[in-house]
Amino acid sequence: MLFAVGAGDRVIGRTAYCNYPPAAESIAIVSDLQTPNYERLVSLRPDLVLMTFAGNSVAAYDKLVELGLEPFAIAAESIAGTLAAIDTVGLLVGRRDAALSVSRAIRTTIDSIQSLAKARARVTTFVVLDRAPLMTVSGGFVNEALTIAGGENIAAGDLSAYPRYSREEVLRRDPEVIIVPGDSSISPASLVESFPEWSRLRAVRNGRVYTIPPDVLFRPGPRLAQSIRLLYETLHPTDALAK
Structure with missing residues (x-):
């Protein structure tokens, strides 16, 4: 999402599974799917740590807060949730208009395909x-x-x-x-x-x-x-x- 809204150059850490776009693979791995490397995260001193409700635990969120970091959890378990998450991420990183453009384009595609499928x-x-x-x-x-x-x-x-x-x-x-x-x-x-x-x-x-x-x-x-x-x-x- 960060790359899609034009904030890829600000990403300093990723999970081992964050491999898209290809540019993401050159970024340091700071977490597996669920468990962050807290020591590595603290050393990077990020302004924001994005998490998901589905992939991360409350305990991990609380630990990041305890370490003085700024975690933010997004919910993307549905299409509406995914589109809202894109908009929210854009707002968090100062790329609101770019995020809205991305989510609108997705909605347009969805509406077009849904119309075709109904026939x-x-x-x-x-x-x-x-x-x-x-x-x-x-x-x-x-x-x-x-x-x-x-x-x-x-x-x-x-x-x-x-x-x-x-x-x-x-x-x-x-x-x-x-x-x-x-x-x-x-x-x-x-x-x-x-x-x-x-x-x-x-x-x-x-x-x-x-x-x-x-x-x-x-x-x-x-x-x-x-x-x-x-x-x-x-x-x-x-x-x-x-x-």
């Missing part, structure tokens, strides 16, 4: 979050993005955010499309090697097993529009959008 039949979809155990995603911004793009998540409404599914349940629901976050090595054939009975699924029979880069699909942020665009073009391959 198409919904496509039942299963997102393979993990294969061992077999897990998917039922809500949050991934489910929202899929819905906007014209998909119908077969796991939507499950009480668990990341429910485990049996192979038989996927067979019973028989999705039209299967999305596997990962590289291009995933194919219907390779999926059937793991789950032979899935050869009977419509998605496999029709060659509609697709991959989407996980960093694009699962990370809420400025690439949200790209994620929804990819989902739309995946679900409706004969209706590619103009770039």
Whole structure:
């Protein structure tokens, strides 16, 4: 988000997983996914430490305050939350107008794709979050993005955010499309090697097993529009959008 609003030159620390844009990879790592390196952070003396409610604990937040740092936690578990977080980050670093421009552009893309998707039949979809155990995603911004793009998540409404599914349940629901976050090595054939009975699924029979880069699909942020665009073009391959 900081790079998107034009404040990338002010970033002096990142987590081990903050790898976009490529320029971010040259910045010092000061945290893993959840636990900050407090000593390293104090030595850098940042004016602001951005955190997320989903990825960081209250204990970590309190520790940063105790050390005299200025943490700020953002909530980006939904599309609305992600857009609000972009605007908030821009405000915090004095890049309000740039942030509003970014969030408006994302909203414009969302509205455009949503309008197109409404004219198409919904496509039942299963997102393979993990294969061992077999897990998917039922809500949050991934489910929202899929819905906007014209998909119908077969796991939507499950009480668990990341429910485990049996192979038989996927067979019973028989999705039209299967999305596997990962590289291009995933194919219907390779999926059937793991789950032979899935050869009977419509998605496999029709060659509609697709991959989407996980960093694009699962990370809420400025690439949200790209994620929804990819989902739309995946679900409706004969209706590619103009770039």
